[in-house]
Amino acid sequence: MIDEVGELLREAAARTVLPWFNQLSAEHIVEKAPGDLVTIADQQAEEFVAAGLRRLLPGSVVVGEEAVSVDDHLLRRLRDGGRVWLVDPIDGTANFAAGRRPFVMMVALLDAGVPVASWILDPIVGSLAVAERGAGCVVDGVRLADGVSGESPPLGKLRGALALRYLPDELRARVLAGVDGLGVVLPGQHCAGREHWDIATGEQDFALFWRTLPWDHVPGTLLVREAGGVARRLDGSPYDYTDDRPGLLVARSEAAWQELREALLPAD
Template sequence: MTDSLPMTISTLSRAQRTSIMNLVRRASRSEIMPRFRKLDAADIGEKTSRQDLVTEADRAAEAMIARGLVTLFPNALIIGEENVSVNPEVLDGIPEAELAFTIDPVDGTWNYAHGLSVFGVIISALRFGVPVFGLLYDPVMDDFIVAQDGEGAEMIMPKRRIRRTVSVSAGGAVEDLSGYIGLYNFPKDKQAQLAAVLPRFERAYSIRCTAHEARMFAEGHVDFMISAKLTPWDHAAGALIGKCAGGHVAMLDGSDYRAQTREGYLLAASDAATWGRVRDVLSFLLDAPDETAKA
């Protein structure tokens, strides 16, 4: 066990980060991977729709990770996706929390529940809503991308004892860019207009897993990603990791991202110039709904 994080310090020690990674790996070995492709229908439930699923692996892994984080950081606010689904008031504590952790125990649950091996675990540490540590874990390959505020982003492969820095792409002109746009996460009244601009990019698509989309962005395999329906467990870690990997990350209106932000669109791109080009293509998303068109 590591010492608790002093509440006036905004960074985690290397030993604390290692403890968090070990905790996530244990949760994967005991709760996530043993259930993969072995779920019965009774083990899969719907939250808000047929596209928004929860499994026994989500619940069990979150409970194990939450217990471990409380042991390591007894004064921290713990924000787990599944707990928030029944206790939404937990989110109200983010702006005032000197230390908070978010947990997405199985990001890409739809993929996981349908036997696709594109899912991950996302952990972030927050200081007054500002992400200061982020972790994206691939349970299948057993490797991480992690970052801490003020430092670079790293790929860590524990079994191979490899650590290497990752960095975003060089960016470029709009027609040369590829990126992630989850079309159906955007407001219904914007989807047709959004679909119409997708051909302006070299490729724009979604793999239904924020953890892997953020990993691909941080490693420079795609040039941008834009997210709607913001939640802290989905987006805080990736926002920090993208920034630490050299990217430009901000809300589409230019404001800073905070973990308590629920409205608007989070855009990450390889540099400020590329961010601006993507923003210009997607700026219509900031327009107010046309009420006259509905009348």
């Protein structure tokens, strides 16, 4: 089924996402909430992927970002004991709507509430990252070495992204007070799935998020963990998608996570 889901995402990209890229008009874009966009491509892709996943795994439940935006009671299904698919048809919708990269398509499979597999597709280049719980992860068929980070670079050489937009003012001030000790602070890609991907492959060392919606982070945090990385809440507790609290710090290694927390989130 691992390969079948990947092929489903590729087909969905070819049929429902790429034809709309740089072809959207104003009537094809809706603001669900201030700054939170959905396009006709998001809607068509989610419908296509959801139907395909149900065929692949009869009796399974699909929880998609756009379906939840219409009926948030669907989120309760993530706590079901059976097999549940979590779908983000286009992660990075604002980028997609503006005709720029990155944006990705993401799926995760939950079994009895535990993420057991995830898929992230970059539709533009056709690159696919896949993670299986306890079995590692591959990118375009090439297995990532467990613990890609090796020895973590010192704090002054770490590079990563800080998503500051939604941080409360007091927390933002604390985080910004600690950035001088970091190597490179990136502006963020406005695409959580891509941030996780780049951490898993060693392209960057960390990312800090405030919003922790499950479709944004379940697929990518599984990828990071299977590559030897760490994804935890700001208080140090493991990331749990059923926990509605905001705040998530992801790093390529345990040592990097501890260094970053001490620098960016010093104890009061």
